Amino acid sequence: QVHLVQSGAEVRKPGSSVKISCKVSADTFTIYTISWVRQAPGQGLEWMGGIVPMFGTANYAQRFHGRVTITADESTNTAHMEMSSLRSEDTAVYYCARDGPSPFCHGTNCYSQNWGQGTLVTVSS
């Protein structure tokens, strides 16, 4: 059973940055995509980007490109998502999620089988 454990809630001021971690309990950390998904209060799910740890290069949704950095540390089985220039609209629950072994994937793209518990980020002055 794969578990994803995220870091705790954060409060930030507008214009600052936040870095969230996601520790994965799985021997196969390096080979499956870790995605980051956010959900603003009362809103839907929004895919932000993802990384295959063994490749090290992340892909981002256009609207987050340049403001979000996704990294993965193979030595600690931990993925990170850092967002800069925070604004009030970034107040949301941020989830990490991991693909899993499946014959129904399309290359490195797949559905997310396992999710972290979510991290609430509040941006307020």
Add this chain to the structure above:
Amino acid sequence: DIQMTQSPSSLSASVGDRVTMTCRASQGVSTYVAWYQQKPGKVPEILMFDGSTLQSGVPSRFSGSGSGTEFTLTISSLQPEDVATYYCQKYDSVPRTFGQGTKVEIK
């Protein structure tokens, strides 16, 4: 980027009713569509993938169909525990866009 549009945005039905919701892609995505269930206050969970393949443990009253640009999720007999918001997601390529969700309530 390919957009995913779900309809309706919400629905209310009685226990035992058959419920159907739709997800439309702005371009073809083959069968690379997943459905997630998010119960109130909970983390999303994978329900279905490859357009119609149920995740292990998901009740058989859930079914899916579709390929290309149109996909449906059906609950054959709505149960109280099915109250949730259902999201489709394409995963043929990045970005792995979600639909805006369909909220299911009991009448």
